[in-house]
Amino acid sequence: MKEIINCAAYQNGHRTADVELNKVHTVLEDVDQFVWIGLHEPSEQMLQRVQEEFNLHDLAIEDAHRAHQRPKIELYGDTVFMVLRTAHMNQQKHIEFGETHFFIGKNFIVIIRHGSTVAYTEVRARCESMPELLKNGQSFVLYAVMDFIVDRYFPVVDDLENELEAIEDKIFKEKPRRETTEQIYQLKRDLLEIKRAVSPLVDISNRLVRMDIKNISSEAQPYFRDIYDHVVRINEMVDNTRELLNTALEANFSLISISQNDTSKKFAGWAAIIAVPTMVAGFWGMNFRVMPEAESEYGFYSIIVLTIVACVVLYFLFRRSGWL
Amino acid sequence: MKEIINCAAYQNGHRTADVELNKVHTVLEDVDQFVWIGLHEPSEQMLQRVQEEFNLHDLAIEDAHRAHQRPKIELYGDTVFMVLRTAHMNQQKHIEFGETHFFIGKNFIVIIRHGSTVAYTEVRARCESMPELLKNGQSFVLYAVMDFIVDRYFPVVDDLENELEAIEDKIFKEKPRRETTEQIYQLKRDLLEIKRAVSPLVDISNRLVRMDIKNISSEAQPYFRDIYDHVVRINEMVDNTRELLNTALEANFSLISISQNDTSKKFAGWAAIIAVPTMVAGFWGMNFRVMPEAESEYGFYSIIVLTIVACVVLYFLFRRSGWL
């Protein structure tokens, strides 16, 4: 896949031209235009060229290359550097994380994708179809891509909530199984990872709302507040699921104990029933000279019948008192 | 059900006229009047007409349409947009949530109901019967509807507290059952949902009390503080119930264990009692030539009587030491 996905200049909300990376600095001189570049896992040389064109800070470029950052927003002079984590559920119901880095300057925005992320060509197309908003410049582009990234967390969290419901069904409707406990643990792990990716977003979007950052136009404020809202909701969903999961773990444990108790009771009940014929047989097995019915032809059969009757009676007694 | 429930102009605390939605902007020019519109699950077109009449922000209208928001208060220019969640217990003792959205401007208030909510005609009637308060304009209307919404949380939380008490009775007075654990879990779930609906209200009513919002008159401040108070109390009740529920879960667990121990002891006790006749029968079942009483006519019966006596003695011994 090529490294430069797209590199275009925009004026007044419309794409004016595709630019070569090494021509970008000439476009930047025109303050009425802004440049939007999309990169995908760029090489070190590519990043160096980008750094030169836009005059970016060493440390930010280093971060943009390494790509194992936590979400953050930082100012290097006039340039904003932002890191977001992206997430989607793959076919095997496993969460895959990616990273997207942003450089936002006076009249440019550089977007760098890492790892398993969908391309933002869709977002670009949508932006270009709304020139009256794209007029706001790179702030609106930033909003559009952030919104796209944040909205893709909802299906992931929904999947985790469904997973919790599946676990609930297993806990309350099936017999206790080792797999259920392992699933609870895995869900906890996933929730913690999502939390780690999402919780710094609250601060980031809050800072964007508070508008204390240069190069972010104040018209975009309500839009970032919208993102803030979504982020808070995702956080709340994750926390909720986490707290319910903890309760589920404990409920699971209670039910394991109850089920253990049921096992003991069932065992005790059957043991008591089986004790009857053993006892009877023991008594008539004694070597006394005189024993009732011992000489009778139907003694054996009548004793067996009596024993069975006693067992059946016991069975229903235990049944009624809940031991069987 | 129709979308526009009511649309009227008020002056000096009295309803002056019912207005058509498309005539509203003419009324709004008169600063001495204010317009109060009540909508119920409006269509997109209806919302667009409302947006045009009152000049509302795109994002707020989008939110007002979608209706799966968390409670919040936001300023779009001079207009306040507010989202509240409503709750009531249905017949099946299941909490149903709805949403009510507010737009409050210089001299108008738009109230939009979504989902399972009671109509606010009752509130409107009460407001119109207090012209000296309704004189305060849309702030008082906002207070009246908020108060109505918040007060309807009390019976819901009371029901949850009663549910906890029912669970306590099951835990401490009945035998451990799987259903109790499931009920605890369901109650936890309900409490978390209520919490999610109520806890943002603390911030919202606090902001209304701090009076930093335009278009909310300062005369209404003590009223919003009253709502703040109620909200804090509901929150406290929910937190309390939640903490007690956690303890109940653990207490339940302890009692399951004790009951398990009782089962084991009972089983052990009966096993010991049954071991006596088995042992006796075993001994007289041995094939020795000389055995006591073996030749006696009443040997069999006397052994059986002795065995029963031994069992009864054992039974009372175990009883006394708490094993039976």
Place this chain on the structure above:
Amino acid sequence: MKEIINCAAYQNGHRTADVELNKVHTVLEDVDQFVWIGLHEPSEQMLQRVQEEFNLHDLAIEDAHRAHQRPKIELYGDTVFMVLRTAHMNQQKHIEFGETHFFIGKNFIVIIRHGSTVAYTEVRARCESMPELLKNGQSFVLYAVMDFIVDRYFPVVDDLENELEAIEDKIFKEKPRRETTEQIYQLKRDLLEIKRAVSPLVDISNRLVRMDIKNISSEAQPYFRDIYDHVVRINEMVDNTRELLNTALEANFSLISISQNDTSKKFAGWAAIIAVPTMVAGFWGMNFRVMPEAESEYGFYSIIVLTIVACVVLYFLFRRSGWL
């Protein structure tokens, strides 16, 4: 019981006159005097008369009538409205809560008692015996009553601490019992209720210390700090007891498990001992033609003696290894 307990005017630290409620406004005109009224569960009419005399806010009067408030301090114009919860342990060792409401104005203080509270005549007597302090006016009266209310929490919390110690004794010195778990739960409930009554007091007394409230004289500041101190201590005691109680619940649970293990071991030990005679009897019960000692006269007895010896040896072996 009458509604108006007392209604007197004070000047320079001395009671100058008993006043009729409807004459109060004439006294209030004299800024050198202050009026102290004590009410007990007043009717709505009574409250209305008080409201008129002192010119109090509607919402505060409504609160003062309903009496199911959480502790709070609020300003309605120049008048401070305060709600405190009172507590005492009744004969059945059950905590009874009451409420006391205060209205403090420029030169008056109205104190309204609700529910199970002791009368404040004792406090009034003490105040009147200290004219040099009572000179400070209604602030000192407020302090005196608050101090009285807060100090009465100490014996209640002491009782709860003793209850915890009683529970500890049951856990560590007696056999696990269902009642202990229920007592732990009840204590937790009580602690939560006390916490709910006391924790808002920290903020209230802190606000009184910070002296940002009109009509509270700055001379009273060290006195309110003293109350603050007591309140913090009560809070700490409650939190401490709560944390210990949680540990007690878990310790209780551990001991139930150990005791269960002991039951299992004891059962296993006795089962093993009983297995010996059963096995021996089984072997000599076999129908072989030739068996050792079978023909001997003392065979039966010697086998029984041997079996008993084997059982005794086993008993001591198990004893030593801790299974019995």
Place this chain on the structure above:
Amino acid sequence: MKEIINCAAYQNGHRTADVELNKVHTVLEDVDQFVWIGLHEPSEQMLQRVQEEFNLHDLAIEDAHRAHQRPKIELYGDTVFMVLRTAHMNQQKHIEFGETHFFIGKNFIVIIRHGSTVAYTEVRARCESMPELLKNGQSFVLYAVMDFIVDRYFPVVDDLENELEAIEDKIFKEKPRRETTEQIYQLKRDLLEIKRAVSPLVDISNRLVRMDIKNISSEAQPYFRDIYDHVVRINEMVDNTRELLNTALEANFSLISISQNDTSKKFAGWAAIIAVPTMVAGFWGMNFRVMPEAESEYGFYSIIVLTIVACVVLYFLFRRSGWL
């Protein structure tokens, strides 16, 4: 023991004279001197004399007499009143708490010891040997005594950490015992008490560092920061031990369960082994006319040998699969 331990005037870092308590006010007039008084559990009269000499506030004197305060620092006019709790481990490894109160004025410091505390004569001697520091006046005396008190917490906390290690050994290396659980509980209790004594010290020393208190010279600031550091460290040690203790409690519980499981398995294994001879004996105990080996001379012995062999084989099989 006498109430006044010491009462001396200091100038320029050197002790100039021992003063009589009732002469103190004459010394206080000389601003170049400061007076350092040490009291031990003074009577009410003694405190009244001190109050008169130094002109102290009623409430502070009341506190100083009662001695069941939580650590605090308070300003009464120009005089600082401070309460610290002291702790040491007695011979029976039980923590004994005491209290030390300080009054610090323009040129005096009064130190009052209560309960089980070591005398501060040692501290006084050390101070007098460092005249260049004692020149800083009462601030340095305060530092020296505080440092002494705080440093004596370290051996106490070390003892609690050792106690935790002893408990760990019992949990992981010995069989589960009731005593271990009780020790965990007692340690938790001790930790909570230490925490209660130490945690307010963070605020107190922090306030002394922030230097917003009159009569504390700014030269002493680094010294109080040193104390702050120690206090934070003690707090951290206590919190750490507490969290480890919670984990230990849970680990203990897990191990009790494993040990219970082991008991069950061992019991099941032996029961299975014992079932073999019982079954064999049962079969040859049947009254069939024709049974294998029944008539043989060595039938009995060969059956017994075969049974023993079967049991031994079973024993090793269970051994290998971990049931014995």
Place this chain on the structure above:
Amino acid sequence: MKEIINCAAYQNGHRTADVELNKVHTVLEDVDQFVWIGLHEPSEQMLQRVQEEFNLHDLAIEDAHRAHQRPKIELYGDTVFMVLRTAHMNQQKHIEFGETHFFIGKNFIVIIRHGSTVAYTEVRARCESMPELLKNGQSFVLYAVMDFIVDRYFPVVDDLENELEAIEDKIFKEKPRRETTEQIYQLKRDLLEIKRAVSPLVDISNRLVRMDIKNISSEAQPYFRDIYDHVVRINEMVDNTRELLNTALEANFSLISISQNDTSKKFAGWAAIIAVPTMVAGFWGMNFRVMPEAESEYGFYSIIVLTIVACVVLYFLFRRSGWL
């Protein structure tokens, strides 16, 4: 090992000369130069000489000598004193902690290593190879060493995360064992120790970022922010591992219970199977004159075959219902 590892003067990013410790004050007079001294576990005399040369505070020198500090940053006049803890995993997979102390003044930096730390000669070499950055003076040296120390925490935390994964495998894939619980406890201990070393770093690096400290040049700000970022990430990793570990402990516990339940069921199943032959043998062991097949030649064998068939049928029935 010698105490002074290195002592050199730098100007304009280049090392200009190695200096003798007692000549340092002459170099310090030249404001264009700065001195960088590296010490290793210096003696008290050595520290005294350093103190004299750089004019350091008594308390800081005391701290630098003792070396059992918690990480902190402190200002003594113009000199910054900083304590960091270093960590590495030794061969036995045991964490070893060391300490590094810094004194940063107007134009000097003193770095003192204690305990098991790697020498910083590598860092010095790297610094000297970047003169354009070393030009920033002692701030950059501080950054370089801090960065080195912080980066060495990553492999330690990675090791702990791997340890957790190993424990997970043991919990979910193997039988419950005492060792697993002990490993969980040890990991918790390690995590708490790392936490204690790392968490104060957040504040320290944050203070360095906020630039409110003299002698730290503002050019270094982005670099310290980079360290802040790493520290926050390490903290997050530790917290994450800790929360997962808690869940692992509980999951482990659930699985122990399930496994206990399995033991009980298996035991009950086998007991039921063994009860069949015992019962059959008991019946035919009774001494009735007339019993079916008793006289038949193949009676014994046919009964045994029937019994075995019954047992096998039972075995498969239990198998299907999950008891075996």
